[in-house]
Amino acid sequence: MEANQQIKTTAVKGTDTARLVRAMVKNIYQSAHEAKANGQKVAYMMVASQYDEILRAMDIVPLPTENYAGLCAAKRDMDRFLLKAEADGYSQVLCSYARIGLGFDSLRKELGHIPEGSPDGGMPVPDMMLGSSAVCDPRFKWFQATSRFLAAPTFGMDVVAPPPQADLNEVRDYYIKYQRDQLLGLIEFLEKQTGKKMDKERLWEAIRLGDKAWQIWYDIDRLRVAVPSPMPSQDHFSIMVAGHYYSGTQIAVDFYQKLYDEVKYKVDNKIGVIADEKYRILYGGGLPPWHTLWIFNYFESFGAVFVIENVYRGFDPVEVPSHVKDPVDYLAWRAFLRFTRYHEKARAHSGNPIVEKLLGLIDDYKIDGVVFHACRSCRATTIGQTHIKSELGKYTSIPMMQLVSDMVDLRDYSEAQWKAQISAFIEALEGREKG
Amino acid sequence: MSVVQKIEELYNERGKRAKELHDAGKKVIGYFCCFVPDEIITAFDMVPYRIQGSQNDPIDEADALLEPMACPFARSCFNMALKGEYDFLDGFVAPHSCDTIERMYHIWRSNKPSPFNHMINVPHMMGPSSDVFYRKELDYFIKRLEEFSGTKLDQNKLRDAVKLYNRRRALLRELYDLRKENPPRVSGTEITKVLVAGMGIPALEHIELVQDYIDEIKGRPAPKADGLPRIFLWGNEIDDIAFIRLVEECGAHAVMDDLCTGTRFFWEDVSETNDPLDGIAKRYICTHCPRSLKPQDGNRQEDLESRFGYMKEFISQWQANGVIFYIVRYCDTCELEGPDLREYLNSLKLPVLMIEDDYSTSTIGQLRTRIQAFLEMIS
Numbered sequence: 001m002e003a004n005q006q007i008k009t010t011a012v013k014g015t016d017t018a019r020l021v022r023a024m025v026k027n028i029y030q031s032a033h034e035a036k037a038n039g040q041k042v043a044y045m046m047v048a049s050q051y052d053e054i055l056r057a058m059d060i061v062p063l064p065t066e067n068y069a070g071l072c073a074a075k076r077d078m079d080r081f082l083l084k085a086e087a088d089g090y091s092q093v094l095c096s097y098a099r100i101g102l103g104f105d106s107l108r109k110e111l112g113h114i115p116e117g118s119p120d121g122g123m124p125v126p127d128m129m130l131g132s133s134a135v136c137d138p139r140f141k142w143f144q145a146t147s148r149f150l151a152a153p154t155f156g157m158d159v160v161a162p163p164p165q166a167d168l169n170e171v172r173d174y175y176i177k178y179q180r181d182q183l184l185g186l187i188e189f190l191e192k193q194t195g196k197k198m199d200k201e202r203l204w205e206a207i208r209l210g211d212k213a214w215q216i217w218y219d220i221d222r223l224r225v226a227v228p229s230p231m232p233s234q235d236h237f238s239i240m241v242a243g244h245y246y247s248g249t250q251i252a253v254d255f256y257q258k259l260y261d262e263v264k265y266k267v268d269n270k271i272g273v274i275a276d277e278k279y280r281i282l283y284g285g286g287l288p289p290w291h292t293l294w295i296f297n298y299f300e301s302f303g304a305v306f307v308i309e310n311v312y313r314g315f316d317p318v319e320v321p322s323h324v325k326d327p328v329d330y331l332a333w334r335a336f337l338r339f340t341r342y343h344e345k346a347r348a349h350s351g352n353p354i355v356e357k358l359l360g361l362i363d364d365y366k367i368d369g370v371v372f373h374a375c376r377s378c379r380a381t382t383i384g385q386t387h388i389k390s391e392l393g394k395y396t397s398i399p400m401m402q403l404v405s406d407m408v409d410l411r412d413y414s415e416a417q418w419k420a421q422i423s424a425f426i427e428a429l430e431g432r433e434k435g
Numbered sequence: 436m437s438v439v440q441k442i443e444e445l446y447n448e449r450g451k452r453a454k455e456l457h458d459a460g461k462k463v464i465g466y467f468c469c470f471v472p473d474e475i476i477t478a479f480d481m482v483p484y485r486i487q488g489s490q491n492d493p494i495d496e497a498d499a500l501l502e503p504m505a506c507p508f509a510r511s512c513f514n515m516a517l518k519g520e521y522d523f524l525d526g527f528v529a530p531h532s533c534d535t536i537e538r539m540y541h542i543w544r545s546n547k548p549s550p551f552n553h554m555i556n557v558p559h560m561m562g563p564s565s566d567v568f569y570r571k572e573l574d575y576f577i578k579r580l581e582e583f584s585g586t587k588l589d590q591n592k593l594r595d596a597v598k599l600y601n602r603r604r605a606l607l608r609e610l611y612d613l614r615k616e617n618p619p620r621v622s623g624t625e626i627t628k629v630l631v632a633g634m635g636i637p638a639l640e641h642i643e644l645v646q647d648y649i650d651e652i653k654g655r656p657a658p659k660a661d662g663l664p665r666i667f668l669w670g671n672e673i674d675d676i677a678f679i680r681l682v683e684e685c686g687a688h689a690v691m692d693d694l695c696t697g698t699r700f701f702w703e704d705v706s707e708t709n710d711p712l713d714g715i716a717k718r719y720i721c722t723h724c725p726r727s728l729k730p731q732d733g734n735r736q737e738d739l740e741s742r743f744g745y746m747k748e749f750i751s752q753w754q755a756n757g758v759i760f761y762i763v764r765y766c767d768t769c770e771l772e773g774p775d776l777r778e779y780l781n782s783l784k785l786p787v788l789m790i791e792d793d794y795s796t797s798t799i800g801q802l803r804t805r806i807q808a809f810l811e812m813i814s
Contacts, residue, residue, distance in 0.1 A: 089774040091791055093504070093765055131728075133559040137534050140559055140728050141771040147735055148775065156728045158560040160568070163540070165552070170578070174571040181564035351545060376504050379767065383505045383538040387545065390500065 009074050011234035011293040014273040015266070017259040018235040021242070024255070025071060028064065028245055029120040035061040041127045041194055044146070046139045047244040048314060049132035050159055050179070050335040051186055053206035056248035058190050058198050063126055064245055065142075068119075069100035073290035073408035075119045081107065082409060090145075095138040096377040096409040102142070105149040126152050128193050130186070134159035136380030155189045158182045161339035164346045164353050172336065179332035187328070203327040206248035213252035215317050216260050217243050223263045224308055225364050228272025230263045233283045233306030234296040240312040278303030279368040279429045282361055284400070285310045285354070285388070286373035286381050287407035295418065302426045308365045310358060311381065316341055354384070355391045362396055369429050370400040376412045399428035438647040442625075445632035445644075446676075450523065452636045453484050457523040462584070464526035465549070467512070467536050469700045469722045470557045471528050472715045474596035475577060477638065479584050484524065485634035485700075488512045490675040490796045500542055506535040506765045507794035508672045513539060516547045526551035526583070528576075533726050533768060551583045558720065561729050570716040577712075593711040603638050604701045606645045611698070613649065614690045615753055617665065618658045623679040623689025630696060631674050664813050665754050667746075667785075668692040669776065670761035671769055677796040678761055685806045686814075691753035693746055694761075699723055725772035739779040750785065757813040759806070760789040786813050 013019055032042045042061045045051075055062050072078040078096075081103030086092055088106050090099055104123065107115045114122035129143035129152050140156045147154060160178060162171045187198050217239075224231055239259055246252040265271075281299065283306050289295060296306055318337035324330050342353035350356060361367065370392065372385045389400050401421060405413035436444070445452065457463045462481040476483040488511030494503075497514035515521060527549040529540035537554070544552045555572050558565035577588050610629070613621050629648055633641035664687045673679065674696050679689045692698055699722055706714035720727075723745065732741035749755070758780050762769045770791070777787045788809040790802060 089777065089789065091762075091764070091770040091773075093791075094767055094770040098767075098771070137559075137726060137767045138771065141725070141768050144728065144731070145771045145775060147731070147738065148778065151735065154731045156560050156730070158558050158565065158568075160556055160558070162556065163554040165544075165554075166575075170575060171571075174568060178558075178564055178568035178571075181567075182560065185562070185564065352541065374502060374504070379505060379534045379538070379765065383502050383535060384542060386502055387500050387542045391545070 009076055009291055009293060011296045013238065014230070014232045014235050015259065015262050017255070017262050018231075018238045020255070020258075021238040024241050024246065024251075025067070026120050028062075028067065028241075029123060032061050032063045033121060033124050036124045042124060044123075044126040044129040044143060044152075046130065046132045046134065049130070049134045049139075049157065050331060051130070051132070051157065051183065052244075052247035053203060053210045053331065054183070054187060054190065054198070055130075056206040056209075057203040058194055058196070060128075060190065060194065062245065063123055065101040065123070066097045066139075067241070067245060068104070068123055069097040069408050070290040071119050072100055072104075073410075074293065076291065076410070077117070077119055078291075078408050078410070080115070093377055095136070095142070096375075096406055098138045098142040098145075099377075100408060102145060102149070105146050109149045125150050128152050128190075129154040131156040132159050133157070136378070153189070153193060155186060157186050159335065161336075162343075164343050164351065166343075168340055168343060176329075176332045176336050179335050180328055183328050183331055200327050207327055207330060209250060209253055210248040211317070213243055213247065213256050214313075214315070216253065216256035217313055218317050220256065220260050220263050221308065221313060223260070223267050225366075226267040226270075227280070227366060228270065228274075228277040229280065229305045229307040230266035230271065230273070231259075232273045232296060232300075233288075233309045234293055236309050236312065237288045237293065243313065273305050274300050274303065276303055277305050278433070279426075280305060280307045280366055282307070282358065282365065282367045282370045283309035283311065284358060284370040284372040285385055287311065287375050287378055289373060289403075289405050289413065290408050291410045292405070292413060292415070295422075298419075299422065302422075304369070304426065304429065306371070307367070308361055310354070310361065314338075350391060350395070352388065352391055354388055355395075358388065358392060359395055362392075362398065367398060368432070369398050369425065371425070372400070372402040374402050374404045375407045376404065377406050377409060399425060399432065401425045438644060438651050441644060442629050442632045442648065445636065446628040449487060449631070449635050450484075450520065452640070453482060454523040456482050456637070457525065462525040463523055464528060464551070465521060465524040466528040466530070467509075468530050468532040469695055469724065470530035470532055470719055471555060472573065472719050473638065474593060474600055474705065474711070474715055475573065475580070475588075477596040477599065478588060478593040479580050479586065480592075481526070481580075481584070482637055486512050486521065487631065487634060487674040488672070488794065489515060490677055490794055490799075493795075493797075500546060501539060504765055505539065506533075506763055508763050509535045509539050511794060513543055513547075516543060521547070524549050526553070528553050528555065530555045530557045532557060532724065533766070535765070551579075553579050559726060559728055561720065561727055566716060566720060569720045570712065573712060573716055590711065593715075594707070597705045597707055597711050597714060599638050599642075601704045601707075603633075603642050603645070604704055606642060606649065607701045610645055610649055610652075611691070613652050614688075616657070617754060618661050618663065619688055619690055620655045620658060621652045622683055623666075623668070623692075624676045624683055626689075627673065627676045627679050627696075634674070634696075662814075663687055664757050664810055665690045667750055667753065667755035667758045668694060668697070668761060669746075669758060671695050671763050671766050672794070673697070673761055675796065677799045678792070678802075681799055681803060682759060682806055685803060685810055687757070687810050691749045691755055693723060693749065695724065698749070725766075725768035736782075739775060739782075743776055743779045746780075747783070750783065755785070757809065758785050758787045759809070760787065762789070762791045763794045764791050
């Protein structure tokens with residue numbers, strides 16, 4: 001039998017620390033298998049749901065199904081799961097993360113075991129599934145649909161953010177109260193599943209670690225204003241694993257400290273990602289093309305480095321008022337402050353918080369061009385890109401481009417088309433340089 | 436003009452009556468989906484207008500501002516707004532019903548702002564704390580309307596509005612009852628027209644129209660038995676007759692529905708509570724839409740029953756013997772709900788045809804063969 005040849009999909013990293021992430025990813029799934037063997041509870045979960053620290057405080061092993069979809073794409077082993085979900089009746093335009101997850105769960109049920117050769121050993125059957133409305137609709141609906149393939153208790157949690165025009169003084173209290181009530185509902189559910197009460201001191205400890213990790217991550221990104229760029233976006237798409245999948249642990253803190261030290265060294269010694277950095281690019285938004293991350297290196301071959309990005313580190317550090325003494329209240333406050341970070345600025349200027357954030361990045365990071373990635377099956381991160389591009393155009397004349405494919409479904413990707421677009425984009429950057 | 440002609444005119448010239456009212460000084464408030472209470476807008480002496488798209492017109496201008504992988508219904512509505520067809524709106528209200536509507540609200544507001552613009556954050560989860568939050572969002576919506584109108588909300592007017600809309604709901608249910616006959620005296624195509632006609636006129640005018648229409652239908656001779664299949668339709672937005680007419684042309688009766696433009700918006704009454712907002716909030720948050728998540732209830736079978744059990748009455752009383760799903764493409768929550776609902780309906784021995792469409796009359800013809808094959812199978 002002919003062995004399948006692995007097609008290269010990943011990018012060459014800019015930092016040594018980012019290379020440690022591969023083992024961390026493997027460990028996510030390995031830990032879940034070990035936990036199952038040891039009788040510890042494992043939960044399917046959604047990142048950025050504002051509940052990470054609660055899982056850590058309750059010794060629940062998180063199993064991020066979206067990350068698994070990205071992993072399958074990076075390994076170019078997604079088609080069998082996508083096609084299975086589609087054969088089960090899920091539309092080809094449905095979120096491809098969800099299709100991979102549903103396809104995987106369906107195949108595992110059908111076979112009676114984890115599909116052979118699944119990336120990183122596959123995902124074990126979870127003890128529970130924790131959906132959330134943070135970021136998009138499929139994230140709370142997907143696990144409901146998964147109950148077709150496995151019998152695990154499911155909980156859906158609302159995560160709410162006021163629109164930018166809302167008067168925060170009017171809405172703050174009831175938004176925070178609702179978030180708190182939703183978190184308390186989750187804790188009640190988890191206590192029932194685990195048979196033990198949550199320890200608030202442990203939650204405080206997880207929050208402290210979570211905040212510390214995100215603070216260092218933020219500090220790393222601030223170092224990245226340096227010219228030449230010490231760390232590119234392809235590294236960001238790896239190192240975000242610590243902040244999202246290890247949030248609330250010392251592992252994440254240690255990892256970011258190590259990365260900080262490396263990036264700081266590179267900045268101090270003016271060591272750039274590439275020898276001759278000509279153009280500094282902002283990854284303006286959209287999920288990354290997990291199937292083709294080497295594209296970042298392709299940009300670099302033209303002297304264009306992605307120096308910062310607007311995805312995954314979605315929140316800057318915030319200061320929760322000191323009168324908040326309860327850890328669940330703290331999480332609710334922190335969520336509100338994170339989501340409304342750019343609201344006031346937007347109200348005073350462009351009206352759009354994302355535009356404000358991007359304008360700040362363009363200025364701080366000395367950006368020459370912006371690239372967005374539109375994913376055909378991700379409405380949440382794609383709808384609005386065209387509008388934002390157009391709004392940014394009112395304040396800056398730098399070239400901007402929108403590449404279209406999908407985060408994991410390769411059928412939506414055309415290498416030839418991308419290369420043609422990139423070529424035109426580089427020409428625009430060159431033209432601007434000469435001008 | 437006969438009632439049928441009036442319906443025909445309102446259906447074909449959507450927005451005409453609302454524009455007249457706007458020109459006469461009335462404030463017209465456009466909104467999306469089933470989560471914005473008509474009663475509140477009406478209590479401010481304003482006219483609620485359910486925003487519709489156009490399946491007949493290509494989406495062109497909107498594509499420059501809104502990605503083509505967004506829901507084509509929403510894109511169509513926005514396209515119409517960009518072309519000035521909604522310039523008569525004095526207000527634009529979007530509930531956070533789904534990713535597309537929420538994101539489009541900001542784009543719409545930025546490119547085509549109305550004098551009044553507002554987004555209501557509707558909880559995705561269902562439960563006591565969600566009820567409280569939604570009620571607070573309605574309080575905030577009212578406060579914003581008070582600022583816009585310069586008048587305080589009159590609780591008595593709100594109570595009257597609850598009664599008014601409940602009257603309309605009762606009449607629409609009566610209209611639907613006429614479809615229980617076999618064969619029904621009124622077609623799904625005709626029902627769609629009268630529902631769409633009501634989306635852009637004051638409730639009182641719609642009540643009069645529906646009452647006259649019921650009288651007209653009752654006067655029709657009972658049709659001869661034809662043995663055609665009776666179809667229950669499930670999906671999201673059908674504000675054009677093209678699809679339902681196609682189903683009926685293929686040899687079936689569309690007798691009942693669970694659609695955003697059908698029973699979902701009118702089937703359940705608002706309870707007449709002491710504080711009218713309590714009843715309103717409770718009623719609207721319970722709207723059956725796949726974007727709302729009921730807490731899991733028991734094992735798989737029990738949970739499916741909890742989610743979809745309400746449809747049993749629709750199916751049994753209207754004697755449906757087949758179900759067609761009409762899903763406007765890119766509706767993630769419908770796309771995820773569809774296979775679960777199909778499993779549930781199949782367990783009731785009901786055959787299901789699942790259709791995903793582009794919200795365009797130009798593509799609907801391609802569905803004919805699939806519908807014919809399905810009807811042949813269940814006949």
